[in-house]
Amino acid sequence: MSNRLDFFFRQKVTEAELDLAFAQLEQADRNLASDLGIHGVISGAVPAPHSPVPNLSVDLTAPARAYDNLGQRIFFGTGQTVDCAVDMSGIPTDVSTASNERWVGIFLRFTRLLSEPRTDGNSQQVYFRRDESFEWVVRQAPEGPAGLAPKPALQPDELLLCDVRRRPGQTQILATDLDTSRRQAFIFARGTSVAVESGTWEVLNPSAETVQATLDEVDAELAGHFSGAAQRHEAGAVDYVPHGFVGATTVQSAVDEVVDKLSSATAGTPGASRVGADAVPGTPNLLPAGTVDAQLSSLLGFVNTHQGAATGAHHASAISASPHGYVSGTSVQAQLQEVVTRLGETTAGSPGASRIGGDALTGTPHTLPSSSLRQQVAALLGFLNGHLTQAAEAHAASAVSVADTGNLLTASTVEAALAEGLGAFSGGHFRSNEAASGQHKAILQPVLGAGRVLLLDSQGAGGVAARLRLYADSDSVWFTVNAAWNGSAWARDTTGAAAGGFRLSRNEAEFLHDASLTATFSTWTRTLRLPMNSASNNTSFEVTGSVSEVGRLGIEFCNSDTVPHDLLVGGGSVTFRSRFPRGPSSITLSPYATSGNFAGNPTVMVPDRDGFAFYSHQNLQALAATYWFGSYTAVA
Numbered sequence: 001m002s003n004r005l006d007f008f009f010r011q012k013v014t015e016a017e018l019d020l021a022f023a024q025l026e027q028a029d030r031n032l033a034s035d036l037g038i039h040g041v042i043s044g045a046v047p048a049p050h051s052p053v054p055n056l057s058v059d060l061t062a063p064a065r066a067y068d069n070l071g072q073r074i075f076f077g078t079g080q081t082v083d084c085a086v087d088m089s090g091i092p093t094d095v096s097t098a099s100n101e102r103w104v105g106i107f108l109r110f111t112r113l114l115s116e117p118r119t120d121g122n123s124q125q126v127y128f129r130r131d132e133s134f135e136w137v138v139r140q141a142p143e144g145p146a147g148l149a150p151k152p153a154l155q156p157d158e159l160l161l162c163d164v165r166r167r168p169g170q171t172q173i174l175a176t177d178l179d180t181s182r183r184q185a186f187i188f189a190r191g192t193s194v195a196v197e198s199g200t201w202e203v204l205n206p207s208a209e210t211v212q213a214t215l216d217e218v219d220a221e222l223a224g225h226f227s228g229a230a231q232r233h234e235a236g237a238v239d240y241v242p243h244g245f246v247g248a249t250t251v252q253s254a255v256d257e258v259v260d261k262l263s264s265a266t267a268g269t270p271g272a273s274r275v276g277a278d279a280v281p282g283t284p285n286l287l288p289a290g291t292v293d294a295q296l297s298s299l300l301g302f303v304n305t306h307q308g309a310a311t312g313a314h315h316a317s318a319i320s321a322s323p324h325g326y327v328s329g330t331s332v333q334a335q336l337q338e339v340v341t342r343l344g345e346t347t348a349g350s351p352g353a354s355r356i357g358g359d360a361l362t363g364t365p366h367t368l369p370s371s372s373l374r375q376q377v378a379a380l381l382g383f384l385n386g387h388l389t390q391a392a393e394a395h396a397a398s399a400v401s402v403a404d405t406g407n408l409l410t411a412s413t414v415e416a417a418l419a420e421g422l423g424a425f426s427g428g429h430f431r432s433n434e435a436a437s438g439q440h441k442a443i444l445q446p447v448l449g450a451g452r453v454l455l456l457d458s459q460g461a462g463g464v465a466a467r468l469r470l471y472a473d474s475d476s477v478w479f480t481v482n483a484a485w486n487g488s489a490w491a492r493d494t495t496g497a498a499a500g501g502f503r504l505s506r507n508e509a510e511f512l513h514d515a516s517l518t519a520t521f522s523t524w525t526r527t528l529r530l531p532m533n534s535a536s537n538n539t540s541f542e543v544t545g546s547v548s549e550v551g552r553l554g555i556e557f558c559n560s561d562t563v564p565h566d567l568l569v570g571g572g573s574v575t576f577r578s579r580f581p582r583g584p585s586s587i588t589l590s591p592y593a594t595s596g597n598f599a600g601n602p603t604v605m606v607p608d609r610d611g612f613a614f615y616s617h618q619n620l621q622a623l624a625a626t627y628w629f630g631s632y633t634a635v636a
Contacts, residue, residue, distance in 0.1 A: 002028030
């Protein structure tokens with residue numbers, strides 16, 4: 001029913017009164033639909049990529065019928081095409097960051113189509129026909145990382161048909177970009193408004209006697225049944241089709257029969273005869289495919305044959321042996337290894353030579369009695385030391401010749417060589433009669449070779465990971481810690497610590513780091529390079545390897561007008577502190593402080609190895625202001 005107007009005799013009816021009568025009647029229809037909860041898309045308006053050639057628009061099927069949340073009917077009779085390249089305000093929906101995406105919503109809104117213009121008594125033009133019609137509204141949400149980007153909010157006076165995903169550099173909207181999971185389909189009546197009678201039910205006990213509560217109870221019972229948490233079947237109530245050696249007809253009986261037959265030890269029908277086994281290759285014996293019982297019988301035969309006929313040799317570690325002498329191992333393998341180890345020992349008092357005997361050796365003026373090899377070597381050392389320490393037996397230095405030493409000394413006798421060596425020593429050192437005796441005057445090195453050569457190797461305080469080396473090649477000087485050049489790659493002194501270094505050339509300096517912990521590596525995982533012969537960016541480090549930088553940015557809007565404004569635009573840019581090896585793979589914005597009326601986060605655009613730009617669209621009331629201050633995390 002509707003509100004009514006009582007027109008009376010000789011009443012001069014005005015335009016407003018006539019319009020009011022029709023408006024009240026129309027409102028009654030809408031109230032009925034709204035009160036019953038009838039709203040959504042009834043049929044049609046199904047989205048699909050544009051045909052015949054997909055582009056940045058979406059085709060919607062017709063005829064289409066729908067009711068919005070206010071009970072207003074929406075209808076269109078022919079297919080429609082919606083352009084998703086721009087939103088309702090004409091702003092492009094493109095995605096600026098390579099790893100991001102943006103969601104665009106296509107909404108259907110009720111409107112009226114004005115037609116048949118006429119001139120009223122005041123000579124003003126009015127439209128006599130005001131038919132029910134529709135219009136499309138395209139709304140875009142802020143872009144975000146793929147899989148995390150938000151979707152446009154639902155509107156109280158509009159119906160969402162579908163969400164459309166926009167991607168960087170996209171030129172076509174395909175079926176995989178259309179998401180109808182939030183489509184506001186037609187609802188005739190909510191389940192909470194339809195009653196049921198549960199008086200005779202035996203299993204279901206809904207919290208309220210409505211269709212919705214009943215369906216919730218059914219879902220809970222089924223979920224408990226499927227998960228096994230409740231309403232489980234008894235095993236004796238579940239049918240089973242006999243199969244194989246199981247002749248039972250229920251699950252309970254079948255399980256009991258399987259357990260009994262597998263545990264059987266009856267001769268001829270043991271449980272092992274019902275368990276299959278695949279073929280097992282081997283040399284000299286193998287097991288063909290069959291049952292566990294058959295394979296156990298074969299194994300028993302192999303063992304009995306081996307022990308009875310002494311065929312097939314054991315490994316040395318499987319043959320026991322009694323300890324003897326200095327050998328304490330209890331197997332042949334252990335004793336052989338112990339003999340090799342003991343013979344190679346160099347421990348004072350018990351070297352390997354003390355365990356090897358030697359027979360007596362005759363000679364003049366000395367002889368060697370039979371004893372261990374160590375005792376005979378000690379006797380020889382005594383003879384030699386006695387010869388060298390006795391002046392009567394010593395040779396004159398001028399009478400001892402020196403073989404050709406190549407590039408070091410040219411003298412032919414010990415006396416001349418000592419004189420020549422002393423002169424060479426005094427060239428680079430302080431002599432004993434000078435201040436700072438024994439110290440270097442200067443370290444002078446000739447050309448040591450081609451490629452990358454070692455100039456210095458210092459173990460310092462003895463820390464393996466702190467071993468310092470100095471290399472030089474035709475272009476650079478390298479200082480490395482825990483890294484040695486083996487001719488083709490860097491070899492780590494210890495894999496338990498990272499390697500570091502510094503390289504200096506005529507045109508650039510470079511800090512080096514490698515945390516891969518591998519034994520060798522050919523490329524440093526991270527470098528900081530400072531170009532000093534470059535016309536630009538010669539004060540910024542150029543980074544290689546993995547990079548992560550955190551910094552600050554902010555943006556503020558102000559509406560100085562006395563009326564609200566939509567889509568105020570602002571932005572800025574950020575310069576990285578170091579040059580990235582390439583454009584960042586992701587840039588994440590996190591707010592530190594924002595005003596309550598700031599919508600979303602700023603949008604990142606045009607990132608490259610030196611920085612990025614950002615912008616945001618905001619809606620502000622009259623004489624209002626808003627701000628966003630936060631941080632960025634850039635990762636390459």
